[in-house]
Amino acid sequence: MNAAADLVFIPASEQAALIRARKLSPVELTDAYLARIEALNPKLNAFITVTADRARADARAAEQAITNGQYRGPLHGIPYAPKDILATRGIRTTNGSKVTADWVPEFESTITERLAAAGAVLVGKLNLLEFAMGSGVVSGFGPARNPWDPARTPSGSSSGSGAALAAHMVPLSIGTDTGGSIRGPASFCGIVGLKQTYGRVSRYGVTTLAWTLDHAGPMTRTVADAAAMLQVIAGADPRDLTCTADPVPQYAERLTRDLRGVRVGVPRRHFTEDAHPEVERAYQAALSTMKDLGASLVDVDVPHAVYATSAGWVVAMAEAAQFHEKRLRETPELFDPIVRERLDAARFYPATDYIKALRIRSVLMDEMAAVLKSADVMVVPANGSLPGVLEAPEVAGTDVKPGSKPTAYRGGNTFLGNMTGLPALVLPCGFSAGPPRLPIGLQIYGRAFDEATVLRVGHAYEQASPWHREKPLV
């Protein structure tokens, strides 16, 4: 492999240092990623749209500005690609759906606007599950595939973001997360995903799934890169009334290599029930590493955690059914069958169930507030399972799987973050023995608007572990 191609394996923070020192050209870097996208996208289907011409033009502009002494910061000249659910002015924004396959927005999302202002170079738009809630198999653009085993799912709904980062097709991405759609792909693809506090980052220009649960946040290869991205996209936005004016700290300054003085909350029930044995082993090993780094482990309990996903599902689907009501009435045949099934079913949810789910949300918020009084963070597995094989279309098109049984409790460790709005970071903490070797993710929950501590804990663990340096064979 030649030196230009090797550029894609360097973390964005190191690429940025080279660019700032004028030892690396943004044009050369962008070309290296575009070549890799061209080589791998037919196999992984991570990108829906590649904006090569615009990317090269933006990279040339970045290079010129830096040469002129106008360096804008650690994202200047660094390629990135958002999930194709963020509106980009003049660039097709499909939402992963045939329903909006030809939509070309006349406005720009706040996130992509801020990334452009920071000098980041948009190289394309990434695949996703339809409207962030479909199968990804029979929806608009087919499934993105997991670089660790292309027969397997990268998880969703930010499937293309997870796949593209794991395969080094892009160093930075933006995903969205309504029940775990940043953190699921981060776990299954062995990369970093941050769902920051609700209100920390503007959702203006991000197509809605569920108003009260939606977040859009960084997906990267390292925790330091996630911190750099959050630094740029965080902060008040009058176009999103949920976006707060809380001060945005300097995240990079808070990253340390030790965890002295940090209290790590460890729940002894709910979060590891039914977990794959290799997930459990990796989780326990990660806790041990954190202890070695100086953290103290404290027992915590979230008594109603088992309700987070079931109640969250009611909230998400009820809000989504309302958001899509007109499209569902006018063009039902264009929807992914599983999206239509879920939205149709949600129209029969009584309003009282929705309100009850919101009351459960209050309970969960109180319980997590109590947890985060006795601990600075709470650490749990990102996901109890390993990436599964991509389903066949006839199976992927419905939740009513042949032979499967309904359950009162939808599993999962991520919906708690959306129901409480608290920040949660996922990063790799191991691999299954294989073959195939598949990534395992760790999840760090923190206090509201305290992403700095969450990032600190994640960074210290990452630097003490080898997992983020692993590369898939694609």
Added chain:
Amino acid sequence: MATPSDQTISRRAILQILAALGFTGAAAERLAATAAPTVSPDSLRGAASLLSGGFDDQRLRVAQAAVQRNLDQLQAVRDLELPDAVEPAPAFQVRRS
């Protein structure tokens, strides 16, 4: 004539019986989940007539299967007893001008 839902013992009643026998928590909840009522296409057709927008027979069949599948989950949410003081999470905020 009794309908299937009339014949089904309620989930809440099962939970109370299990609690009296000393079974509580998630295991009892899972056991009680077997007491979910049955949704018929006709009952859903009646409900659909109250909603705007039409459901043809095919969509109604798919929705019926999905609603049936979700009932256990909805019932778990319904069965959780909460103190009256617990308010819904998103607070209504008066817009200042």
